[in-house]
Every structure is written in structure tokens, then in C-alpha cells.
Amino acid sequence: MEENDIKIEVKDLSLIFGKKKSQALKMLEQGLGKTEILKKTKCTVGVNKANLQIKTGEIFVIMGLSGSGKSTLLRCLNRLISPTAGDVIVNNVNITKEDNKALLETRRTEMSMVFQKFALLPHRTILENAAFGLEIRGEEKEARLKVAQEALESVGLKGFENQLPSQLSGGMQQRVGLARALANDPEVLLMDEAFSALDPLIKSDMQDELIELQEKVKKTIVFITHDLDEAIKLGDRIAIMKDGVIEQVGTAEDILKNPASDYVKAFVEKVDRKAIITAGSLMFEKPKIVTLEKDGPESVLRKIRESAFEVLPVINKNKVFEGFIWLPEVIKAKKQNATSISDFITRTCPSVYPDVTVEEMLPLITNTKSPIAVVDENNGRLLGVVTQTSLVIESTRFNKEEIVELKEQAREQ
Amino acid sequence: MEKIINIGEYIELAVDWLTENFAPLFDLIKNVGNTSIEGIEWLLISTPFYIIIALIGLLALYKAGRGVAAFTVIGLGLIFLMGFWEETMESMALILFSTVIALIQALPLGIWAAKNDRVERIIRPILDLMQTMPAFVYLIPAVLFFSIGKLPGAFATVIFAMPPAVRLTSLGIKQVPADLKEAARAFGATNKQILFKVELPLALNTILAGVNQTIMMALSMVVIAGMIAAGGLGERVLEGINNLDIGLGFESGLAVVILAIVLDRITQALGQAKKEKNFSVSKIFKRK
Numbered sequence: 088m089e090e091n092d093i094k095i096e097v098k099d100l101s102l103i104f105g106k107k108k109s110q111a112l113k114m115l116e117q118g119l120g121k122t123e124i125l126k127k128t129k130c131t132v133g134v135n136k137a138n139l140q141i142k143t144g145e146i147f148v149i150m151g152l153s154g155s156g157k158s159t160l161l162r163c164l165n166r167l168i169s170p171t172a173g174d175v176i177v178n179n180v181n182i183t184k185e186d187n188k189a190l191l192e193t194r195r196t197e198m199s200m201v202f203q204k205f206a207l208l209p210h211r212t213i214l215e216n217a218a219f220g221l222e223i224r225g226e227e228k229e230a231r232l233k234v235a236q237e238a239l240e241s242v243g244l245k246g247f248e249n250q251l252p253s254q255l256s257g258g259m260q261q262r263v264g265l266a267r268a269l270a271n272d273p274e275v276l277l278m279d280e281a282f283s284a285l286d287p288l289i290k291s292d293m294q295d296e297l298i299e300l301q302e303k304v305k306k307t308i309v310f311i312t313h314d315l316d317e318a319i320k321l322g323d324r325i326a327i328m329k330d331g332v333i334e335q336v337g338t339a340e341d342i343l344k345n346p347a348s349d350y351v352k353a354f355v356e357k358v359d360r361k362a363i364i365t366a367g368s369l370m371f372e373k374p375k376i377v378t379l380e381k382d383g384p385e386s387v388l389r390k391i392r393e394s395a396f397e398v399l400p401v402i403n404k405n406k407v408f409e410g411f412i413w414l415p416e417v418i419k420a421k422k423q424n425a426t427s428i429s430d431f432i433t434r435t436c437p438s439v440y441p442d443v444t445v446e447e448m449l450p451l452i453t454n455t456k457s458p459i460a461v462v463d464e465n466n467g468r469l470l471g472v473v474t475q476t477s478l479v480i481e482s483t484r485f486n487k488e489e490i491v492e493l494k495e496q497a498r499e500q
Numbered sequence: 501m502e503k504i505i506n507i508g509e510y511i512e513l514a515v516d517w518l519t520e521n522f523a524p525l526f527d528l529i530k531n532v533g534n535t536s537i538e539g540i541e542w543l544l545i546s547t548p549f550y551i552i553i554a555l556i557g558l559l560a561l562y563k564a565g566r567g568v569a570a571f572t573v574i575g576l577g578l579i580f581l582m583g584f585w586e587e588t589m590e591s592m593a594l595i596l597f598s599t600v601i602a603l604i605q606a607l608p609l610g611i612w613a614a615k616n617d618r619v620e621r622i623i624r625p626i627l628d629l630m631q632t633m634p635a636f637v638y639l640i641p642a643v644l645f646f647s648i649g650k651l652p653g654a655f656a657t658v659i660f661a662m663p664p665a666v667r668l669t670s671l672g673i674k675q676v677p678a679d680l681k682e683a684a685r686a687f688g689a690t691n692k693q694i695l696f697k698v699e700l701p702l703a704l705n706t707i708l709a710g711v712n713q714t715i716m717m718a719l720s721m722v723v724i725a726g727m728i729a730a731g732g733l734g735e736r737v738l739e740g741i742n743n744l745d746i747g748l749g750f751e752s753g754l755a756v757v758i759l760a761i762v763l764d765r766i767t768q769a770l771g772q773a774k775k776e777k778n779f780s781v782s783k784i785f786k787r788k
Contacts, residue, residue: 167682167685192688193688200687208697208702209702219687220688222697223688224687267687
């Protein structure tokens, strides 16, 4: 088989939810839109005449916002949802026309799926979970546990075999999900928002590992995501979906440079996260705070020590933001035996409302070391604090180690 | 007051028709049933009391902990000392038999109801009726079909005790997260595989809660069934009432209470032994 053989072909696939399917399908063929069809037949168009050719051995990403029909389309590939019209051809076999038995066989041997919420069986150990697909297929216990063990090792979960899913973190649980899919040794992996439920750092690790793993196993992977960054990182080719329609298919480069429609363009423009991430989403909520009327130098000093920061925000008794207090100032206050820290607060410091974007915040930190206070627009109360580090991470997309390196370089100069 | 609609008459006609036309069938059921109940009774009574107490005590110790085990041994010992051992074992036999028969019907019915909304809609009012109808009422058809004795007692008990098991089985299976079922289907599981490998194991705790309820309701009904000569503690309670014998009434009532607590704590513990696992598990499903 050649590298570029077509593994999965989707031809004119439509999926309609509702009672008057045939009527809706006719209207769809006449070229009527989703909203019109909904109005006239009360049917929802999930997927609208999708055509795709997925090549052997590639990671094919289908990207779209929620409700775009991407997960529905994925479920048509192994017929967890049967399409209303059109064909899905896998390895030259038309899945849509297969009888129940052949379909089960296809799911058992050719395609495995990885789920957003892991979908591990809570009453079974990690090893038994990884062997689940083989068990369904009817493999002998010893044989399937051996294969499952190897699959777990390949995703770096050696030593966790006898634990229960609840004892593992989200990232590790998804590794089990991946191992379960790999244990079946399918030709096609269907991954439904597989990393969306993980926190960003782990998500990034898992993406790297998937790429690494793919170099070894060379599966055909269909990956669903709503995250363009993820699509660009993983996808050999990307399809962008909106309202059940595939708007564009191409490499990341194609899509970024020549967006086929306004929708894709809007999407791609949003990749510039600086313009969309706001102070409100970036800030540390409930930081350690100093209350002006309550805390003297001694207790401020203790709070600073506990917080491991050298600066803390100060509020007054009405919770209105006053300024920042720095460690050297507190020490000075203590030496002078001051009763209040009022005179030692730095009151000229950057503060923003929660809806200010990263891009707008960047100029604020050029001439100061100070963190940025996020305050309520109406009453000036302190909502949280954005540190310079997190701001730089967000705007440069460097990871933490790189930032630390950059900082050290800056200090040496 | 004068009757305008006579539902009772129709019910009477239906029951008469059944007794007339299915008499051989009822006889067969009665014979098989009575033999089974007497078999269990024989087993429980001919086994020395200390062995039974030890076995139940060990089960309690293993599943429900030391406290329950101690209560079991002391409580059952007290029953023996009060001289109610045979009656208690008779009641126990009737409870065991009725519970098994009730579960044999309730589990498949509950599974069916969970899978099929129409079945659920039909079953629900029937279950309501079975559960809320005063328990004594079941004794009448039971006697008409099977005359008096142990089997009619079991018949009434089964009807009365079955609903919670059906309901909780259905509930347990419906509560299995859809994404787990979808995952099984994506790996090529048949409906049967999904039922046995995913749905039933995950519904087990809820189903066991239903079993516990069924046993408790069976116990309460077994006492009432004493009125139709089903034997056991119920008959002693009745004797106490009839003779206004406060001593006998209290003692036999106490035996019922002890039996109830022992059965309840042990069967409840069966469900909870696994609950711990599932408790933390339910947290994962909520994690996003």
C-alpha cells in the first residue's frame, strides 16, 4: 500500500435529526440553509453534505466550535450514529451499508475510539480497562491482559495496572483511554476532543506524546478539536466545520494563509490569543491580601513569607484596592517601628478592569516590576492579580522553562 | 352508601374465572412452591441453631463489621432463648423463598423498563398499585387461588415485595453514564455485552439497595401472612393478639424486630461494600 492511499472516504454525507428526515433531506438537496429547514420541518441538520478523503497514516483534524457537527461526523465514521444520506468508505468497504455483524467486526478490529471524558469503567482496574476492547472481541484473558500491558507501557503507565481509574489524574486516565484504543491495534483511531478535558500543561504534553507515538505506530488518526492551536500542532491536514458544513480542508499553512471563507478567517484571526485573553481569565483569584487597617508590619511580613511572593496587594476595609506592598518596604517599616503600613505602600501601580486584554496590558509592565491588579469596574474592589510571568507566558506562548531562562539572561545583562 | 360502580364485582368475576379455569395450574404451583419452602425450612431447622448463628454472624462480621456481627449473635441467641427459633426459621424460609421469586421476576422487568420507555410507563402505575394497596388485600386472592398455607403467604409476599426491586433496577441502569455505554458500543460491544459488562456492574449498588428493600418488605408481609396460616413468627404474633397475651405478643414482636435489623444491616452492607469505590468514581464523571 502506498503512503497516500485513501483510508477513509466520506461521500456526500448528511445527517438530520428530527422526524421529517426525508422532507428535510430534499430541502437540503435543493440548497436550503440550516435555519430555514429548522423553521419548516423542525429538523436539525447535523452534517450537511460532507465530503472528505482521509489518507492512510495521517493525522486528520476536524475542527469547529461546539454545535458545528464535528463530533457527529466522527460518530458517522464508525456508525455510532447512522447518517441520513451518503456513504462512509473505509478500506474500500462501505460502512453505511454493512449489516450489524460486519459493523461490530469493523468496530472491533479496524477502528478504535478515544473519548473526551475518558469513559473508563470505574469498577475495573487500569489493566482491565485497557483490555476492554479485546475482551469485547472475545480474546482469551491471558492473551488480552498481555497485550493490554504492552499498550499501557507504550503510553507510560507501567506500574499503575492494578489501580482504579479514580486513583489517576485526568491526563493519566486519558492515557488509559489511549492504551485501550491501541491495544486493539486498529488501523484507524478516532479521537473525540481527546485532550479537551485536560488542563493546558498536560494537554500540551499529551499532544507531544501523541505525535511521538504516531511516528512509531503510524495509524490513521481522525482527531476532533475546537482548539485551533491544537489543530495546527497535530494535524497533517485540517478540516474546518461550521453549522454542519465543511468550510475548508487543507494543511495548517493553507488555512492560515488562504482562509476559504470569512468564518475560517475569523477563526484564524482569533489565533492571536493576545487579543482575546483578558485580565479576568488570566488573574490569580483570591491572592493573599493585606488589609490596610488590620495588618501591621509584623503580620504583613508573615503573610509575604507564607505567600512566597515578594509583593502583596493591599486593600482597605471596604475591599477597595489601595496599592502594593513590597518586601523591602515592610522591612523598613518594621525597623522604624511603624504601627501602620500606610506610608510604605506603592500606590502608583498598574491596575486594570477584568475585560482588558493581554495585548492592552503589555505596555503597563514595561517600566515596572509590579504585578497588575485587577479591580472591579464599579466599586474598585480587588478581584485578583496578574503576575508579569503569566502575562509574558500568555503573550509569547513560551513555556515556563523558557521564561525562566529568558529572565536569567535578562538578569545577567 | 349505595354503590354506583361495582368494580369489586368485576374483580371477583375475574378471580373466579381464574380459579375455575386454571385450577390444575394453581395446584401445580402450590405443590412445587410448598415443597420448596418446606425444603428450605427443613434445612434451616435441622441445622443446629449455633451453626446458623455462627454462619450469619460470620457473614455480618465479614460484610458489615464487628458491631453488626455482635448484634447478630446476641439477637439471634436471644430469639433462641425465648423459644422462637423454629418460628423464626420458618419465617426466614418464607422470606428467602419469596425474595428469590420476587427478584427472579423483578430484575428482568427492571432491565426491560430501563431500556424501553413504553414498558416503563405501563409498569409504573402497576407498581404503585402493588405497593400502596393495603397488604392484607393480597391475602384474599392468595387464599382463593391456593387456599391457606405457606405458598399463598409467599404469593402475597412476592406481590408486595417486588416493586422496589423493579424500580431500583430500572433506576440503576438508567443512571449508567451514556458515555460509558457509547464507549462500549464504539469497541464493538453487542447489547448483551453492554448489559453484562457495563450496565449491570455499574448499577449493582442501586440494585442491591432494591434487594434490601425487597427483603424488608417481604419480612413485614410474612408476619401479616400469619393470618392465612403461613406459619412462622406471624402466627405467634396473631396468637398474642387473639388471646390478648401481651407477653407472647411482645416476645414474638421482638423476634421480628431482631430479624429485621439483622437482615437489613447485612444486606445494606452488601451494597455499601462496593459503594466506596463508586463514590469516588462518581466524582470523575463530574470532572470536566
